[in-house]
Amino acid sequence: MIPAQFEYSRPAGVQEAVRALAEGGEDAKVLAGGQSLIPMLRMRLAVPSLVVDLGGVVEMRGVRDDGDALVIGAMTTHDQVLRDPLVHEHAPLVVQATSTVADRQVRHMGTFGGSLAHADAAGDLPSVAVALDATFDIEGPGGRRTVPAGEFFVDYLTSAVSPDEVLVSVRVPKLTGWGTHYEKFNRVAQAWALVGVAAAVRRSGQTIEDARVALTSMGPTPVRARGVEEALIGAPATAEVVNAAADRAGEGTEPSSDVSASGEYRLHLARVLTGRAVAAAGGL
Amino acid sequence: MTATEAGPGTSVGAALGRKEDARLITGRTMWTDNVTLPGMLHLAILRSPMAHARITHLDVTPALESPGVITAFSGREVADVQGSLPCAWPVTEDTVVPDYPPIAVDEVRHTGEPVAVVAARDKASAEDALELIEVDYEPLPVVLDMEAALADDAPLVHRDQGSNRCYTWTFDSAEAGTGGDVTRAESDAEVVVTRRFSQQRLIPAFMEPRSIVVDPTGDQITMWSATQVPHILRLMLAMVTGTPEHKVRVVAPDVGGGFGGKLQVTPEEFIAFVAANRIGRPVKFTESRSETMMSGHHGRDQIQDVTISARRDGSVTGLSVRLLANMGAYLGLVTPGVPVLGAFMYNAIYKFPAYRFECTGVFTNTTKTDAYRGAGRPEATFAIERAMDELAAELGMDPLELRRRNWINHDEFPFTTVSTLTYDSGNYEAATERAKELFGYDELRREQERRRAAGDTVQLGIGVSTFTEMCGLAPSRVLGSLNYGAGGWETASVRVLPTGKVEVVTGTSPHGQGHETAWSQIAADQLGVPFEDIEVLHGDTRSSHKGLDTYGSRSLAVGGAALVHACEKVVDKARPVAAHLLECDPADLEFTDGAFRVRGSPESAKTIADCSLAVFNAHDLPEGMEPSLDSDATYDPANFSFPHGSHLCATEVDTETGRVRIRSYVAVDDVGRVVNPTIVEGQVHGGIAQGIAQALYEEASYDDDGNLLAGTFVDYLVPSATDLPTITTDRTETPAPDHPLGAKGVGEAGTIASTPAVVNAVVDALRPSGVTDVPMPCTPERVWRAARSTEGSERS
């Protein structure tokens, strides 16, 4: 299994990358860490004429503190995210979900931005980004634009990043005073999530003040479980409330049936796992 | 590297480190894909995307224009030289053996079937050129389900045959005179338990993809292949292609696992052979993982209808089994024989007074099935061990108590079973008692009661599997009676070098089993030569010209016995030499502690090394003596090998999600006398892992069009380290009476035993809610569905 032939470009900066993509035309493809793209190249499911490798774009790596948010460079590897003290302090949900992405070797190469731009609905980070109301900085021929998480994931394997654009960084709001939890359910360690639940809960004493819940693999894009959140916000922090709220996890979802699981089972799992994730996030 | 030095006679039984490891842990292994020859071309194979179709147009000429391509050809272009792939085991006289061209000529019958070949200067160019080959297919009706395939109006996989039935093989104890009539047993029974089990299709998933290099430029045509069966492969290459056997050399260098998946002569081997001869240059074909999964043979895939009749006191009175066995689209080397091997194992360790078995092999538009670790015996053991648990539940009896009431007691061996085998030895009581103790069986039962009473979300299940199996394939005369195309003997040669070092040549062909170590241990003890002074040669027909290779847990059971006998012959040949050197009568010599000694005066001794130097010089030997100690022996076993054991598994089942976690697993195996306990334990671990994988994770299913849904490791879930438990192992030791070392086979035992232990535990966890089965693999969804489907009845 060897990729079809392609031209290769390794720009040193974002502008240069955007120019390379423009010159490459519509069959050009961005290579971040390559952990999803290279298998697709090998199976010849992707046959780009030009591969633009962002590995040399130093400005796209790393995490910085930007006041009420962290800015995570798109080319920051999963491994760098896991080692970053800022992420540990302000976005433990990102740490927890990232630690479940694939395996150590893949996390050494794979990138935060690459995972998000790949927009696999079974990926763990998209639902986390949605739960955290992250925003995405995208650069293209027309300059830079910012897209909220709710608009970033367009369809299965389709993000708001156009073929001539580059995802530069992701702005992740700090959650202070929140509890968070990512609950992943897969059949073997290497398998994609059948369902995942990203939950963040802010309590004030015995009351749930705020809650954010998003679901992995419950439709072509990550799903924000608004019904669950609605049922939680302002309610007492009890197991009964959480279970009743979790029953609404299926609202707005379109779970698929495939070789891994039926839609009906995914729906069931979403409810069970939402209950568990919210309980864990809320310290119940 | 191996620090422990074994003294004479003490090597067998010692936990010596493996000789093989030195190259394997340093990256100096010789895999077939590492073989590179001058002028070597690389092959790529175009495969059918259709499960059943007529090839209406095929043109390779556009591929010839592609850079780096040397040649390309279709099945039609080589139809007169490629031959038909062999089936060595048509189990009945009327078994349908269809023509099996390595490259399809007119029609394709499963997805992944080769349709054309490209040879190019490098692999990338060969793969590029595949995309240029023009093929038009006219779709034909596809049949995938075995029962549908047997319907009168079913589409035919082979349209020149009248049906999709390959064969029907039957056994009836009343007819054979080994037992009573099952129909009568069932009508007289106080309890009858009938179950249908499904053995899902599995993929062997050895880690090294198959690879072949063929060099046609020498006096012998040499094939390197990642195979378990270099000797069988050479014979089949000669027979199928008409190449004289002495003009073919086959080398199985280091081979990265097989599990039955490399017990095959493959289309790809014949394609490479044909291509190399056609081009006149060396060629290499190394398959991708996707190709392995799609077109390397699969395992299992049976539907089993099992009925046990019994009395209320638990004593079983009859057993009937009806099988449908999926052959796939073609017959591989032993495809039809796999389910028939199971026929002898359904009665297992129990004293069934009546038994009937019927198996029908069915063609479908799927990849062929064939041997996969255990081959027929895991299927049988699963069915009987599951059914015994169901009977226990029906009777309200502890499953181990039910087994105890029916098994063969240790003082009843040798025991001739209702299916005609004579079990030579065993002690089921001892193994079970030890397993219960290590497992904490009674305490776990109490915990289970507590959790059931409390209505815990996570329920505890306890699964039992008390198994035996027949291995050490096999007595040649038995194979003959089963219509198998070869014998079951094995051979070994011992070459004593002038300095006293020894080469052992074996006909077995290891691919992870550690024969280089174990055979050295055996020869060290037999000859009194240090373990380090022995080299084991295998897997090259130039050095090891004869053998029947490695599968069916046969290598130690048969090949090990051959080695013992070859060593005995060396000692016999050395004895007169030693006597001559010691100037005594050979009858006065005893061979002890690695040397010949005169009885009564042990201080004067001659070793095998002394004798080998003497025969090398040959200056002073008794008149007429052949100056050589070299010896060989071929051993044909009188009986199968019957390892047994008791496996206990505790699962925790999350009733909300259906997730199964194995909490503890105890395996007490009895494989007779052990040559290397470390290797044995490793075989048990790995075997159990594969059995657990069948129980919980793996399944190769097809969509309605015949596309394999688990075509890569993304969808075919081979468990990783986090998905498997730590296993507690122990052994009881009941020596095999007919084996010179008392050893029994171990390679497949773990796989055979573990699958029913796990599934019994899953079902046991859910039994209070009325669950009586969960189909394999017991995925979380299936477990959840099983639990949910009975919720209503539980509440009512």
Next chain:
Amino acid sequence: MSRINLTVDGVRYDDDVDPRTLLVHHLRERLGKVGTVVGCDTTNCGACTVLMDGQGVKSCTVLAAQADGRTIDTIEGLAGEDGTLHPVQQAFHERHALQCGYCTPGMIMAAVDLLSENPDPTEDEVREGLEGNLCRCTGYQNIVGAVRDAAATMRAEVPAPRESTTETVEGTAPTTTGEVAR
């Protein structure tokens, strides 16, 4: 063609490569580093694991061009120049952590990578750390044991005298806590 330089097992190589060349194919076919093997097409099996600048990566899922300027360590460079085995190699032998050996180069390199980050992993941490490597022969149990044995050896400043049987190994690891024994 892309011009790349790699330092592989301590030796620098400069080559022109087709951009589509995978690192593992470059290692095997151009540099003759056939100790590193390919087991799958989908980044699952980990047989091709090498260290890139000290971190484990699956060399079938890295373009050779991506590795330009990097240092690569393979199984072939792990032992000392005098043939002294790395503690992980030694432990794999002593614990019978391999059978067919095909996954072994990748498994050992993944273990070396894991221990460089976590010198004293629990059994669960070893299992999780190796989740990217498939083995079909061993059931992983002896691999997990070997990695923990190697960790104990590496933590000890002066390696303890070792003998080949598993039993003695467990007893001689000087800094092991009680849970090291299987």
